[in-house]
Amino acid sequence: MTVTQLGVVGGGLMGSGIAEVAARRGIDVVVVEATDDAAKAALGRIERSIARGLRSSKLSEAEAEAALGRISVTSDLEALGDRDAVIEAVIEDEATKLAVFAKLDHVVTRADALLASNTSSIPIMKLAMATQRPEYVIGIHFFNPVPVMPLVELVPSLLTSEATQERAHAFAADQLGKHVIKAKDRAGFIVNALLIPYILSAVRMLESGFATAEDIDTGMVDGCAHPMGPLALADLIGLDTTMAVAESLYEEFKEPLFAPPPLLSRMCEAGLLGRKSGRGFYRYD
Numbered sequence: 001m002t003v004t005q006l007g008v009v010g011g012g013l014m015g016s017g018i019a020e021v022a023a024r025r026g027i028d029v030v031v032v033e034a035t036d037d038a039a040k041a042a043l044g045r046i047e048r049s050i051a052r053g054l055r056s057s058k059l060s061e062a063e064a065e066a067a068l069g070r071i072s073v074t075s076d077l078e079a080l081g082d083r084d085a086v087i088e089a090v091i092e093d094e095a096t097k098l099a100v101f102a103k104l105d106h107v108v109t110r111a112d113a114l115l116a117s118n119t120s121s122i123p124i125m126k127l128a129m130a131t132q133r134p135e136y137v138i139g140i141h142f143f144n145p146v147p148v149m150p151l152v153e154l155v156p157s158l159l160t161s162e163a164t165q166e167r168a169h170a171f172a173a174d175q176l177g178k179h180v181i182k183a184k185d186r187a188g189f190i191v192n193a194l195l196i197p198y199i200l201s202a203v204r205m206l207e208s209g210f211a212t213a214e215d216i217d218t219g220m221v222d223g224c225a226h227p228m229g230p231l232a233l234a235d236l237i238g239l240d241t242t243m244a245v246a247e248s249l250y251e252e253f254k255e256p257l258f259a260p261p262p263l264l265s266r267m268c269e270a271g272l273l274g275r276k277s278g279r280g281f282y283r284y285d
């Protein structure tokens with residue numbers, strides 16, 4: 001059963017990217033944001049990203065127009081009533097995500113709709129238990145920038161049905177064209193359980209005065225062929241999201257390597273969140 005009517009809750013960096021990729025693949029998408037202004041901002045983000053794709057000849061004028069024609073934005077969660085799949089992509093905060101799942105359970109009328117979360121680290125089991133239909137809840141975790149990164153992590157909970165897993169796999173792989181890897185429902189799944197301690201180590205290196213941000217990043221770009229260094233990557237992910245994922249990992253495993261270093265906490269408190277706020281480890285004008 002293919003997904004033809006997708007809902008995306010949250011039109012930030014990840015939600016707008018997911019909406020764009022789905023619309024470019026012919027799927028009708030409704031993006032729900034908290035306010036009308038936020039919904040407009042989400043549409044602007046999608047339009048700019050599609051324009052970027054046009055400039056680099058990844059899609060034609062006609063394809064761009066058709067993709068935009070498949071996307072609508074709203075601040076009304078009830079608009080998701082008829083969806084056959086919904087992906088939650090709101091901020092990485094457990095209480096916020098739990099509230100979204102509880103509301104989706106009431107709003108989404110199709111009893112067999114897939115209810116997915118793009119969470120990077122929050123247990124899918126907790127989100128599933130906020131609904132009366134845990135067998136339809138699954139993690140479908142995308143990577144930033146969504147139109148560029150080929151990977152999706154599929155994370156079933158203990159109660160996700162086989163049928164839901166198969167449908168989510170077919171949606172991500174066949175419909176969206178992503179490479180799918182499967183992880184158990186533990187904080188951080190596969191990628192962030194490896195990536196976050198690496199980024200935190202770079203922050204500790206900077207914090208201790210061991211090396212400059214530029215030299216740490218250059219070390220990994222020129223020495224290990226990473227597309228960007230760990231501090232530039234933290235700025236891309238968002239320092240608040242990096243912090244939230246680190247906190248989930250630390251809460252789950254109590255390992256010192258997952259504990260957010262003080263510098264990361266101070267930068268988040270100061271609103272230095274990376275690219276999205278104009279300043280993180282680097283400045284973005």
Ligand code: CAA
Nearest residue numbers: 049052056120142143144145147148149192227228233237
């Ligand atoms: N939307 C659409 N396309 C984009 C884009 C975006 N936001 N950003 C870049 N692109 C495209 C560009 O159009 C360009 O395409 P062409 O080569 O066809 O022209 C291509 O990507 C490369 O972009 P740029 O030349 O502008 O810049 P770059 O070569 O420095 O690449 C990058 C930018 C793709 C972000 C690259 O640096 C990269 O891959 N970085 C690592 C990203 C990464 O690790 N992401 C995972 C983060 S972890 C995560 O998301 C999970 C989590 O839970 C925290």
